[in-house]
């Protein structure tokens with residue numbers, strides 16, 4: 001089984017790559033997804049049997065500021081991968097990594113796999129578009145939605161007390177993705193942790209992060225009035241897949 005991981009240098013990609021040591025892991029410059037010719041040549045030359053598609057422009061403020069780049073990276077990039085797969089290896093299994101940011105963050109309801117998209121920002125819009133492209137394709141596809149950070153020092157001095165999810169750490173999610181690929185499961189599924197917590201509580205679970213201080217969305221919007229709306233409630237539930245213990249690091 002020849003597996004291709006896109007976005008392998010990213011926060012999640014580094015963990016997924018460890019679990020698939022034989023996988024193809026091209027860098028961004030070796031495989032610019034928005035470049036049709038480059039994607040076409042790469043898929044033609046390598047004919048992967050499975051693609052774990054993690055690459056994306058992931059910062060909501062950056063997506064809002066540069067919609068063209070976000071569209072080309074996230075939407076056109078996914079379309080290029082799907083079309084070239086259909087051309088050179090239509091039996092390829094395609095796993096897309098998606099996000100609770102496709103949902104309406106003002107709605108605190110824990111969303112299951114069948115909940116409808118209603119994104120708060122352009123990043124969420126591009127991720128919802130990715131999902132539609134994958135779902136409309138003739139490939140064997142899986143869409144995983146989850147929310148995660150790396151298990152390391154929290155990267156910011158402050159963390160939101162009023163943005164919630166049932167987060168996992170990236171290495172736990174990577175394990176879940178491998179389990180999904182090794183199962184017969186297809187379609188959309190949510191890989192979630194067992195506790196709904198704020199980002200601040202999550203930060204406190206990270207190593208060397210005791211001095212992280214509290215931050216609210218209101219403070220953030222005052223500090224950055226031009227910012228995109230950030231998704232507030234990001235809690236998912238699954239009617240399909242098992243739940244993971246976030247404390248099992």
Ligand SMILES: NC(=O)c1ccc[n+]([C@@H]2O[C@H](COP(=O)([O-])OP(=O)(O)OC[C@H]3O[C@@H](n4cnc5c(N)ncnc54)[C@H](OP(=O)(O)O)[C@@H]3O)[C@@H](O)[C@H]2O)c1
Pocket residue numbers: 006007008009010011012013027028029031032033034053054055056057058059072073074077097098099100127146147148149
């Ligand atoms: N982080 C989260 O909280 C979160 C939550 C839910 C879902 N997700 C989804 O999970 C996936 C991985 O997220 P992450 O946080 O690990 O991402 P990340 O750390 O921001 O890494 C993104 C990766 O994609 C690559 N990339 C970006 N644009 C590209 C393009 N046009 N062509 C080729 N490669 C490109 C980057 O390469 P360079 O760095 O070299 O540019 C990097 O390797 C994404 O699809 C994201 O939407 C993330």
